[in-house]
Amino acid sequence: MTLELLGDFALQLSPGAVANGVNYVWILVVCFLIFFMQPGFALLESGQVRAKNVGNVLMKNMTDWTLGTLVFFVLGAAVSGLVAQLTAPGTAFDLMGAFGYMSSTGGAGWVDWFFGAVFAMTAATIVSGAVAGRMKFSAYVFVAVAMTAVIYPAVTGMTWGGGLLSGSGFIGDALNVGYLDFAGATVVHMVGGLAGLVGAKMVGPRAGRFDENGQSQPIPGHSMLLAVLGTLFLAFGWYGFNVGTQATVLAAGDGAVTFQGAALGRVVLNTTLGMGAGAVAAMLVSAGWQGKPDPLWAANGLLAGLVAVTGAVPHVTWWGGLILGGLAGALVLPTYRWVVDSLKIDDVCGVFAVHGSAGAIGTILIPVFAYQSGGVAILGDTWGFGGGTQLAMQVIGVAVIGLWTVVMTAVAFKVADVVFGLRVSETEEEAGLDETEHGVSVYPEFVAGGSREGPTVSTDGSGVSGGTQDD
Amino acid sequence: MTDEPNDGELKMVMAVVRPDKLGDVKQALAETGAPSLTVTNVSGRGSQPAKKGQWRGEEYTVDLHQKVKVECVVADIPAQDVVDAIADAAQTGEPGDGKIFVLPVESAKQVRTGKAGQDAV
Secondary structure, three states, rough: OOOHHHHHHHHHHHHHHHHHHHHHHHHHHHHHHHHHHHHHHEEEEEEEHOHHHHHHHHHHHHHHEEEEEHHHHHHHHHHHHHHHHOOOOOOOHHHHHHOOHHHOOOOOOHHHHHHHHHOOOOOHHHHHHOOOEEOHHHHHHHHHHHHHHHHHHHHHHOOOOOOOOOOHHHHHEEEEEEEOOOOOHHHHHHHHHHHHHHHHHHHOOOOOOOOOHHHHHHHOOOOHHHHHHHHHHHHHHHHHHHHHOOOOOOEEEEOEEEOOOHHHHHHHHHHHHHHHHHHHHHHHHHHHOOOOHHHHHHHHHHHHHHHHHHHHOOOOHHHHHHEEEEEEHHHHHHHHHHHHHOOOOOOOOOOOHHHHHHHHHHHHHHHHHHEEEEEEOOOEEOOOOOOHHHHHHHHHHHHHHHHHHHHOOOHHHHHHHOOOOOOHHHHHHHHHHHHHHHHOOOOHOOOOOOOOOOOEEOOOOOOOEEOOOOO | OOOOHHOOOEEEEEEEEHHHHHHHHHHHHHHHHOOOEEEEEEOOOOOOOOOEEEEOOOOEEOOOOEEEEEEEOOOOOOOOHHHHHHHHHHOOOOOOOEEEEEEEEEOOOOOOOEEHHHHHH
16 A cells, blocks of 8 residues: 555656756755855954954955855856857857846746855955955955956856857867866866965055065964864865765656766765865975974865865866875965065965965866776776876966956956055054954954943043043 | 061062962962962063964064963061962972062052951951
């Protein structure tokens, strides 16, 4: 009886509908995980700045997410579609089509939009860590809008959207291969890291970061605890970022659904090995360089390892993922030193070393460590060189995305400079952006507070005001 | 010269000690019969050598060390007993153990009762 009922029930299920439903629920869940990278960034960046600038960092992070989603809905997602149309042969220009997602009242189009949005906001929020401690809030908001409206969406249009670098775009079509960047090592992270580097260069170093001889002077952040916790929050969200990009959990066909365990497994394994190798490599390099293993470098290396494998996770062997993560982790300290000591750029949170160069290296090297079904068996996985054309495509892709990001970010910061001015004044910088840009103190108890209704004492000799007093 | 402890005067014993010795100091003060005290987190420089701090591998010098300042005003208990008790409890033998000062106190008043002088302490 029961079996019979179950049988009837099963007959009514369409494998396509089941797979579609499960896949979209999976996408929503990973989007929520990716959203959780926002508190990760907020903590990571807050911890690396001084206590007087924490409120500004938090304000910038909240603005990136909130204003960023609005901008990405009314404009950014359409720009992505338009760039895809304009940079691929044989696609007609269709302005209304590019805005089509806005009227997606049937189907799951708005879920797709949201999936794109969580990635866009991740790219935008990376920039704030580089320019912390001296940039005007108004100028930053302008740059954040430019990031989510144009700079980042154009890159997704050129790649995932089917434009320039993809297999159907002008370059991809000419070379007959598409650019590989699975979850955005370059599309998201290198864009954010390069934009941060350009921004930090244009805003200039924090007061006191370099002495009169150009030697760097340390400006310790106020909480390594927050920085490391933020790193681990980010790593948690990163599972959504990477594993979630493997969006097909169930594949439908022939009256049945099949679980895509092999694809998901490769992605989650490479993400984990890349993260682990990155942190361990950075720990070792910092111990060699500074004498002791440094938690902040280990945290930076963990993230650099994740960035490096983000584009590669489904495409490379497990030992390829491990090598890519380890390479990026090992390079994070020397790269940061190069940015500070040679380029003289005050990249406060090291976003170029963590997101920029790590993303480029990991993505370019994908063909070198490529997983190939039926390839040469090495350490239990099958490897095959991805081909010279693919390697060339990876280099071209990184160059195109990098050039676009550098030029457009420079334009955005230049406009912000003319319209708003990039920097706060020296006095404001010294007082801290929390007080001067936002009128708050994140840690009021550090700075002896006034009593609730007591008189206000002036120390300039003008006496006591407020409260009750006798002359 | 009288036989009264502290010559009938109020004395303040002000000690700067290692933060991790505070528990021992409090215990010693209680055993000496002078349990009342005020404690402040302070930083200062003395014979303890400067430490190197570093952020992202860039070194800076920390020559102000974290200490706690213990202040204890006594009337009936000889200040010297309090000094000895603190010194005994706070000593490790390494540079940075701190210093103890004894200061005269002009007057005292207990806020709750309004008692003044020796009775306030």
